[in-house]
Amino acid sequence: MKKILIRNGFLCDGTGREPEKGDLLLFGDTIEEIAPEIHCPDAEDVDASGLLVTPGFIDVHAHSDIRKILYNECRTKLLQGVTLEVDGNCGSSASCVPGECAGYTWKDLNEYKEVLKKVRPAVHTIALCGHNSVRRAVMGDRNRAPEKEELEKMKAILRASLEAGAAGFSSGLTYFPGKFAATEELCALAGTLAGTQKPYVSHIRSEGDDLLAAADEALKIAQAGSGRFQFSHIKTMFPRNFHKIDSLLEKLESGKKEGMYIAADRYPYVRSATVLHQILPPPYDKNVAVSKDLASSEAYCQEVEEALKRSPRDISTTILARTGKTFGELAEEQGAAPEHLAMLALKENNMQSAVYLCMSEENLERILLKDWVCAGSDGISAQLDDPATFNHPRAAGTFPRFFRMVSRLRGTGEAVRRMTSLPAEIYHIPRRGLLKKGFMADLVILDEKTYDSKADFKGENQTPLGVRKVFVSGRTAYDCACPEEIGRFGEFVAIE
Ligand SMILES: [Zn+2]
The missing domain is CATH 3.20.20.140 (Metal-dependent hydrolases)
Incomplete structure (x- = not known):
């Protein structure tokens, strides 16, 4: 098995210390050596110049x-x-x-x-x-x-x-x-x-x-x-x-x-973000069968709609996840009260997602x-x-x-x-959470300047930005140069 030498990165070791320039040598699933400069001509070379190297x-x-x-x-x-x-x-x-x-x-x-x-x-x-x-x-x-x-x-x-x-x-x-x-x-x-x-x-x-x-x-x-x-x-x-x-x-x-x-x-x-059921004030929040009860009784629909006016949640700004829109926006579009639309959504499925x-x-x-x-x-x-x-x-x-x-x-x-x-x-x-000799080689190489997320509540721009390479158990799980290929090396970690 070939060793891997990650060279010239800013090593941020996980202890809280600020990053320092250095090299890191991996062998198998383990961090074998950390030093300001490591020479290992047989190793696979990974140039991390200008990048941050951290524990996974x-x-x-x-x-x-x-x-x-x-x-x-x-x-x-x-x-x-x-x-x-x-x-x-x-x-x-x-x-x-x-x-x-x-x-x-x-x-x-x-x-x-x-x-x-x-x-x-x-x-x-x-x-x-x-x-x-x-x-x-x-x-x-x-x-x-x-x-x-x-x-x-x-x-x-x-x-x-x-x-x-x-x-x-x-x-x-x-x-x-x-x-x-x-x-x-x-x-x-x-x-x-x-x-x-x-x-x-x-x-x-x-x-x-x-x-x-x-x-x-x-x-x-x-x-x-x-x-x-x-x-x-x-x-x-x-x-x-x-x-x-x-x-x-x-x-x-x-x-x-x-x-x-x-x-x-x-x-x-x-x-x-959680289930829509959480929008209900007491005592309706204890009703497991609220969707069924709403579907079978017009009077209960009115009662719940009235109760929703007392919800501590702000219904107008709550996003009904499957629509990507707030109840306020939906109410405007449909000319109905937000509480009415929330009640209808509960009737449809009280376990669907909402964003509050x-x-x-x-x-x-x-x-x-x-x-x-x-x-x-x-x-x-x-x-x-x-x-x-x-x-x-x-x-x-x-x-x-x-x-x-x-x-x-x-x-x-x-x-x-x-x-x-x-x-x-x-x-x-x-053996996790630090860049340390003998620890598992779960590592991230990222560009600190561009590491970011532009993901929004409409499901757009989900791809995280700035991660160059991820190692799991010493093997490349993700490399931004070939993003289609994902290496699957995850294991169950039992805690004693
Ligand atoms: Zn929770």
Whole structure:
């Protein structure tokens, strides 16, 4: 096997240090040597003059467990320089419960790992075990507490997943059926993490009106587990809650002072994308069968339309993803009220995607300033022309935008640290996140001046800009000189 010599690049090693000029020698899947100048005449030569060389980026917030089976080239991620995804966030992990996709079937995480070996996605995979998936597998979408036996079954799935290498336990408490679970249930399940280094990872119960109480609940659950907490897509939602940012950051930082390990991920946008169902105010937000009920009762349609006027979401600026237009624009075109059109869309399918303008630019910047906040796309691996990625540019744009924002605020070295060694530290990922002798040769070569994303909410300009070459396990997975050829060398990375 030929060694690879990456010469003359600005090496940004992932520790937070600013880049320094140097050479890097790869042998097999490993970084063999790093030095200001390396001579190795037999090696394959890669000239990185004027370019930044960094460890492969780690996307701690991915939802690709099914998508990477369908689209194993993972272009949305790979072309940003992502070499490893943490799947199974927000309580949703198809990998840990019986599932099927594209002719493959699995009954648990061990079998899912075998599927990945056959599919061979372009990026590496780490799995979280998700509460919604586990609860649904055991007791459907029932709005009640689990019986003792059901709770034991859920624990057994979680324990088996952790033994198979899952990196933590995730929840998504604004979604079904997680929103039906009491704190006690989550504490009992998180108890399975006790004695490990694996975090409780949560899309917390409220990111808006009850944000602070939801953060308290999350910390309590994490303490019932390993004492490690990963705050998913940290935000303050709706203008009336923007001021809560001070209390939120204080709360998390005092938790850290008291000895908890707390980190967070964030995508660098102020619009969120999720299911349309989230537009419903209480008590309609608890109705799993809202589409069916709307289709069968005219009176219920009127009731829901009236209720939507009380939604904390701004309906006029909400984009109905499949149309690429806001309800405000659609209302103008059709001469109808935005709430009426939102009700009709819910009737059609309450699980379709919508994009909500709900966050603050100023708070985004305050969050990104924190040295415990890493990049997380909340997006899927897909092809760049896949309509499913069009609802939000974050799937293909998070890393360049995060890099640009954090390097402006805190410098290049710190931006790269938050995309590499910080995620590796959060999940105890072996031999990744640094340019270091003996570490895995997952690497990115990029042009700092042009590294960017112009992806928009209409699904245009999705292709990330500025990445020249991506190595996964020491082999070329992407080279901008021949963008059609994707090398698929991703593996499942088990966390002990
Ligand atoms: Zn989420």
